Amino acid sequence: MEDVLIAKGGTLITLIFLQGSYLKLEEKYNPQPVELKWQKYWAEKNLYKTELSARKQNFYCLEMFPYPSGEIHMGHVRNYSIGDVIARYKKMRGFNVLHPMGWDSFGLPAENAAIKHNVHPSDWTYKNIEKMKNQLNRMGFSYDWEREVTTCNPEYYKWNQWFFLKMLEKGLAYRKYSHVNWCPSCATVLANEQVIDEKCWRCDSPVIQKKLEQWFFKITQYAEELLLGCEELTGWPERVVLMQKNWIGKGEGVEVDFEIEGMEEKLRIFTTRPDTLFGVTFMCVAPEHPVLEKMLLDTGILESLKSKYGKETEKIGFHTGYYAINPMNGDRVPIYAANFVLMEYGTGAIMSVPAHDQRDFEFAEKYNLPVKVVIIPEEKSDISNVNSVLLNEAYEEEGILVDSGQFTGMDSRKAKQEIMKYIEEKNLGRRVVNYKLRDWGISRQRYWGTPIPIIYCDNCGVVPVPEKDLPVILPEDIKITGKGSSPLLESEEFLNTKCPKCKANARRETDTMDTFVDSSWYFIRYCFKKGDIDLYSELKSRDSELNRWMPVDQYIGGVEHAVLHLLYSRFFTRVIRDLGLINISEPFQNLLTQGMVIKDGAKMSKSKGNVVDPNYLIEKYGADTSRLFSLFAAPPEKDLEWSDKGVDGAYRFLNRLWNIVFKYHQKFQTQPRLQIKSISDLQPSSVPLYRKAHQTIKKVTTDIEREYHFNTAIASLMELVNEIYTFEPDSEEKLEVLRFAIETLLLLLSPFSPHIAEELWEAIGNNPSIFEQRWPEWDEAAAKEEQIELVVQVNGKVRSKIMINAGISDDEIEKIALEDRKIKEIAGSKAIKKIVIVKGKLVNIVI
RNA sequence: GCCGAAGUGGCGGAAUUGGUAGACGCAAGGGACUUAAAAUCCCUCGGGGUUCGCCCCGUGCCGGUUCGAGUCCGGCCUUCGGCACCA
Numbered sequence: 036m037e038d039v040l041i042a043k044g045g046t047l048i049t050l051i052f053l054q055g056s057y058l059k060l061e062e063k064y065n066p067q068p069v070e071l072k073w074q075k076y077w078a079e080k081n082l083y084k085t086e087l088s089a090r091k092q093n094f095y096c097l098e099m100f101p102y103p104s105g106e107i108h109m110g111h112v113r114n115y116s117i118g119d120v121i122a123r124y125k126k127m128r129g130f131n132v133l134h135p136m137g138w139d140s141f142g143l144p145a146e147n148a149a150i151k152h153n154v155h156p157s158d159w160t161y162k163n164i165e166k167m168k169n170q171l172n173r174m175g176f177s178y179d180w181e182r183e184v185t186t187c188n189p190e191y192y193k194w195n196q197w198f199f200l201k202m203l204e205k206g207l208a209y210r211k212y213s214h215v216n217w218c219p220s221c222a223t224v225l226a227n228e229q230v231i232d233e234k235c236w237r238c239d240s241p242v243i244q245k246k247l248e249q250w251f252f253k254i255t256q257y258a259e260e261l262l263l264g265c266e267e268l269t270g271w272p273e274r275v276v277l278m279q280k281n282w283i284g285k286g287e288g289v290e291v292d293f294e295i296e297g298m299e300e301k302l303r304i305f306t307t308r309p310d311t312l313f314g315v316t317f318m319c320v321a322p323e324h325p326v327l328e329k330m331l332l333d334t335g336i337l338e339s340l341k342s343k344y345g346k347e348t349e350k351i352g353f354h355t356g357y358y359a360i361n362p363m364n365g366d367r368v369p370i371y372a373a374n375f376v377l378m379e380y381g382t383g384a385i386m387s388v389p390a391h392d393q394r395d396f397e398f399a400e401k402y403n404l405p406v407k408v409v410i411i412p413e414e415k416s417d418i419s420n421v422n423s424v425l426l427n428e429a430y431e432e433e434g435i436l437v438d439s440g441q442f443t444g445m446d447s448r449k450a451k452q453e454i455m456k457y458i459e460e461k462n463l464g465r466r467v468v469n470y471k472l473r474d475w476g477i478s479r480q481r482y483w484g485t486p487i488p489i490i491y492c493d494n495c496g497v498v499p500v501p502e503k504d505l506p507v508i509l510p511e512d513i514k515i516t517g518k519g520s521s522p523l524l525e526s527e528e529f530l531n532t533k534c535p536k537c538k539a540n541a542r543r544e545t546d547t548m549d550t551f552v553d554s555s556w557y558f559i560r561y562c563f564k565k566g567d568i569d570l571y572s573e574l575k576s577r578d579s580e581l582n583r584w585m586p587v588d589q590y591i592g593g594v595e596h597a598v599l600h601l602l603y604s605r606f607f608t609r610v611i612r613d614l615g616l617i618n619i620s621e622p623f624q625n626l627l628t629q630g631m632v633i634k635d636g637a638k639m640s641k642s643k644g645n646v647v648d649p650n651y652l653i654e655k656y657g658a659d660t661s662r663l664f665s666l667f668a669a670p671p672e673k674d675l676e677w678s679d680k681g682v683d684g685a686y687r688f689l690n691r692l693w694n695i696v697f698k699y700h701q702k703f704q705t706q707p708r709l710q711i712k713s714i715s716d717l718q719p720s721s722v723p724l725y726r727k728a729h730q731t732i733k734k735v736t737t738d739i740e741r742e743y744h745f746n747t748a749i750a751s752l753m754e755l756v757n758e759i760y761t762f763e764p765d766s767e768e769k770l771e772v773l774r775f776a777i778e779t780l781l782l783l784l785s786p787f788s789p790h791i792a793e794e795l796w797e798a799i800g801n802n803p804s805i806f807e808q809r810w811p812e813w814d815e816a817a818a819k820e821e822q823i824e825l826v827v828q829v830n831g832k833v834r835s836k837i838m839i840n841a842g843i844s845d846d847e848i849e850k851i852a853l854e855d856r857k858i859k860e861i862a863g864s865k866a867i868k869k870i871v872i873v874k875g876k877l878v879n880i881v882i
Numbered sequence: 883g884c885c886g887a888a889g890u891g892g893c894g895g896a897a898u899u900g901g902u903a904g905a906c907g908c909a910a911g912g913g914a915c916u917u918a919a920a921a922u923c924c925c926u927c928g929g930g931g932u933u934c935g936c937c938c939c940g941u942g943c944c945g946g947u948u949c950g951a952g953u954c955c956g957g958c959c960u961u962c963g964g965c966a967c968c969a
Contacts, residue, residue: 274886278964281885286968306969319969350967380968387969393883471968537965597964667907668894676894676964684907694922737898748895750906757906760923826902831950833902855934871949875899881949 060700061796064693066657067608070790082804083177085133087583094130094500095584096122097558097623098707099592099600100137100184104144105163107170109632109639110593110676112649116662117629117671117743118591119176123786124700124739126177127810133584134177135561137184138164141192142550143876145483149515151424156483157511160187170649175789177208177806184560186551186553190567192485193558194505195552197570198607199250199488200499201614210497213476217245223518224480237809246463249478249546250487255605258283258470260620261605272672275597282598284471289455290382291464293318293359295326295370297314302326302370304357305381310450312363313439314409316399318370319352321378330355332372335445350375350398361386362463363438363454364440373632374400381469389429396429410434410447441515475603477549482515482522485546492541501535507543510841554600555607558587570616576599581617591671594628601626627743628676647677659788660686666745666787691756691792692784696795702770709771714817721772724762725817728776731755732813735783749787755780774799782811827852828879829861845872852878 062278077083087093101111122134138160145156152159163542164185171178184191202208203276216225218235220839225235227738230242254261264281268276273835288307302318320326322341343351359370375394376385389399406426412434433447458464478487486507489501500507509521510529513522523529523545544819562567562584583707601623608622631638634645635875642643652661664685670677714725731751738748755776764770777799785805786791796805820841825836825848835857839848854860869881 268937274964277886281965284965284968288969304969308969374969375967377968385969392969394969397967469968587910596961670895673888678894678908680895680908688907690922721958741898744898746894747898747906750896753906824902828901828950831901831948838903871901873901873950875951879901879949 046327060794062697064791066659066790067654069794070173070175070658073790073793074172076793076803077175077177077427078172080804082250082806083134084181085135085179085724086131087580088131089368090245091129092582093124093133093588094125095587095589095731096125097133097135097561097590097703099590099596100139100554100557101167101780102144103138103140103163104141104162105166107167107174107649109647109649111171112174112591112652112661113632113665113671113675114165114488114591114629115160115171115176116665117578117745118589119174119662119789120666120739120745120786121589121743122177122592123806124810126806127782127786127808129809133182133561134179135184136171136176136180136559137181137182137556137557138167138186139550139554139672140164140185140187140695141484141547141553143481143483146481146515146517150517155511157341158514160483161812165425173653174649174662174693177789180601181565182561182563183565184557186550186557187483187509189506189508191557192509192553194556194560194568194570195485195490195548196479196500196505196507197502198552198556198610199548200502200505202252202610203499205613206278207251207256208246210250212246213249213251215247215249216242217410218242223520247478247480249476250489252475252477252606253742254475254603255470255472257472257606257609258472259468260609261472261602263606264621265623268626271623272626272628275594275601275626275628278597279602282472282602286471288413288467288469289458289464290467291362291386291458293386296358296360297369300326300327300329301383302384303464304384304386305467306386308388308391308451309454310433310436310442310447311388311409312361312386312392312454313436313442314390314407315361315366315368316388316389316405316407317368317387317395318359319373319376319385319387319395319398320355320370320375321383322374323378324372324376324383326384327355327372327546332356337372340372349507349674350394350401352402352691354402362458362461367481369404371398371402376583376881379473380471390426391429393429393431396426407438409437409439411437413446469610475551476607478546479549479861480521480545481514481547482509484550485509485552486523486529487544487548489544489663490532491544492539492789495534495536497536498536498541505533509547516779521547523547527528547832551599551603553715555603556611558590558604559585559608559611559854561616575871582619585617586619586622589625589627590623591627591633596617597628627671629671630669632675632677634677647679652682656686657790659791660689662691663689663788665750667749668746670744670746672742688753688756689788691760692780693791693795695756695759696781696798699764699770699773699777700795700798700800703774703777704798706774707771708765711771711775714814715836717772718766718768721766721769725772725774726820727755727758728772728779729813729818731783732779732811732816733818736813739786745787746785747802752780752784780809781805782808786810821874825852826877827858829858830881834858834861841875845874848872848878852880 082444096118098114122132126132140160148154149156161438199208205581216230217239218225218240220235220238220240225242233242234240235242262280265276283587286307288305289309290303290305292301292303322337322344327337332355336696340351350373352371355370355372357369357370362369362774375766381480387395387398389404389406390394391410410430412432436442436445436450442453455466486509488505488507490498490500492498510526513526515522530542530545532543559581562581604622609620611617612620634647637643639646644729648662660682664682665675667685668681682732714722717725734751735748738744759776762773764773781792781796782805793803793805797803822838822843825837825839826833827837835855837851837855862880865882867880867882870880
């Protein structure tokens with residue numbers, strides 16, 4: 036108490052001398068030492084360790100893990116800043132927060148680096164992980180590294196192999212022939228991204244398609260469930276859900292069997308337009324269709340057609356010489372083989388209705404095939420001879436059936452149903468559902484991936500590696516040349532093994548898994564601590580860690596993963612559910628897809644030379660400024676236009692904050708606290724800042740809760756700083772109000788710019804860590820304005836603004852408005868038709 | 883082609899449920915401080931008019947609903963994403 040009196044007397048120096056322990060704050064904001072100081076403190080205190088106390092609610096905050104390229108980029112800074120704000124905010128709100136990070140560390144770039152720089156993919160990858168981990172820590176992100184996941188670690192990919200075996204048992208993994216991109220010159224398989232303009236990325240030779248036997252996951256078995264599950268994705272952006280739905284691509288229709296003249300076999304087609312069945316003038320089958328083999332055609336023509344299969348824009352085909360009979364009307368129509376018919380969808384054969392399908396129309400024009408109109412628009416239904424009119428394009432809309440036997444005159448919607456019924460009754464076909472979704476090919480003819488745990492034995496055939504022998508370790512002593520077949524084929528030690536069944540000599544599968552397998556369940560792995568885990572025992576545990584944390588409460592990542600990664604993860608979660616490991620189906624409750632970081636109107640990329648290096652930003656401005664700007668410049672889901680000047684602005688803001696705290700921090704350290712009980716006890720000049728502080732708590736809190744609108748939350752923090760700058764603390768009470776405003780400000784700022792908040796929090800006499808503080812709460816009475824500005828409109832135009840007391844009655848508002856000098860001038864003697872009053876805001880006088 | 887999102891000052895953006903368009907920041911202009919500059923602090927800042935009181939116009943374009951529309955409805959235009967022979 037004596038100390039305080041001295042301080043009030045103004046002899047601060049004496050006080051410091053007496054106490055000898057006040058905290059020193061640098062006069063100028065120098066971010067680097069401050070940030071390093073607190074990063075060290077947080078690490079030593081293990082502040083981000085995940086806790087699981089039953090008293091608190093759990094919150095799982097997850098950001099998409101990076102590929103360890105060696106350098107973080109602005110996209111990471113943005114993604115992880117968003118996640119970090121949420122994690123820190125939730126922690127301060129009293130949740131147990133799981134906020135992990137890891138490495139999607141298998142994949143092609145490591146092999147490319149190996150070829151280019153002659154380093155082992157493993158060394159290259161782990162070195163990169165170390166570098167990036169340092170960068171992420173330097174950004175001050177609050178990860179619990181005890182749960183770090185590294186997918187290229189056998190401890191992790193062992194479970195990829197385990198899931199593979201489980202799926203094999205359940206018939207969800209199978210082998211079939213499939214195409215790969217093949218470069219004849221490098222004699223190697225190419226990934227899709229290595230094919231540029233149908234040429235090899237390295238040697239420019241044309242890429243050909245080669246058929247290899249490969250492993251698939253039967254995701255199509257879950258197609259309907261994945262589609263239905265979309266309805267539960269209420270916390271996802273609608274467009275992402277829509278993209279998922281479109282990707283699954285459910286099509287309801289009918290399969291119809293057409294007899295082939297002179298063959299036992301029937302030709303089965305799929306159509307969603309049974310109402311056009313009477314308009315069939317020819318049939319088309321995919322070049323791969325098995326019926327073609329029985330037709331004993333010229334293989335040369337067929338092969339050339341196969342080479343034009345798929346992506347060609349021009350439609351090519353040839354007549355097989357065979358004819359089919361339309362079961363509806365007995366029409367005899369030619370069967371063509373055509374490059375535009377896909378073997379993978381439906382039955383690989385179609386009925387062609389050129390009058391009502393644009394693709395068939397183009398094909399018919401090219402090969403001079405007849406066009407038969409069977410549907411006409413309702414408004415033209417009086418035209419008598421429709422087929423004498425030449426079409427310029429197919430009529431694909433619905434309409435009225437003509438020339439369609441007993442169905443003539445029906446509208447197409449009804450006809451669809453009636454014809455389907457007819458087909459089923461007459462046993463000509465059946466209703467079916469088709470999906471665009473294909474099974475997931477997981478085989479990659481690559482080295483740096485999870486070995487597929489399969490052994491090929493001459494006696495026993497395809498033999499799965501027994502679970503007890505997992506993991507099948509990726510051999511380290513290999514040579515990567517980029518040419519020739521997979522490096523695993525060259526590794527005798529890996530390749531040669533014994534058959535687990537008959538112990539004879541056998542070969543291992545040399546393909547590795549698609550890296551999407553790794554990322555399809557890493558969020559599940561995070562629920563356990565680092566090190567060897569035992570999913571077997573999890574199978575038996577009812578109240579497992581897994582069920583306590585899953586689903587992810589908030590997932591944050593780029594929209595580029597809107598389909599594949601998210602769909603595969605939803606698939607895996609269901610498989611894992613069906614194994615009995617987890618009791619939920621949807622892994623991600625809420626999804627935030629952040630926008631790209633743009634500079635000079637284009638996505639940042641090395642080739643465009645418009646990249647901003649986060650290292651440079653950290654060096655020049657520090658992590659707090661980098662984080663703050665990337666959160667302030669745009670709301671998270673929108674693209675962010677980079678602006679060097681804007682970064683200056685964020686830095687300026689933190690400097691203003693620093694300077695104002697520096698000005699008062701010694702006073703706060705020595706001044707005793709006063710209790711502010713309620714806003715009504717304050718002297719009038721204290722009220723505005725106190726009120727502003729409460730309003731800011733409300734604004735920041737609701738902005739975070741409302742779709743994470745950090746940009747407006749930060750704007751309101753800036754407003755509070757501006758208000759603090761105009762405040763003169765010339766009394767003890769006002770100094771206390773100032774202290775309250777600054778403490779509030781630091782608490783609210785802490786998730787965004789954690790280091791400076793922590794430093795200033797300590798400097799004004801509080802104990803660290805600020806992250807052990809509770810998030811502030813606002814007092815509605817204090818946040819409410821006493822006086823409001825009443826907007827007075829006449830016929831919807833603003834004519835006057837009057838300050839009134841909040842909460843006065845409508846009658847009084849009306850009276851005040853009509854007595855206003857300006858309103859009298861305008862409204863004058865005119866008759867008032869109507870008066871509309873919006874509580875506390877506006878009055879509109881209609882004359 | 884199909885599906886989706888978005889168009890607001892010189893720029894990034896704000897306006898939460900149909901109720902003051904332009905919060906906050908950047909840039910620009912002016913002033914204070916300084917021998918000077920930087921930094922900092924203060925003021926102005928959509929366009930046009932003005933008797934300096936205010937008035938008119940303004941959220942891609944055209945129309946509609948409403949006392950009142952950036953916001954809702956109908957029709958266009960532009961930009962950006964996703965899918966693309968899926969029968």
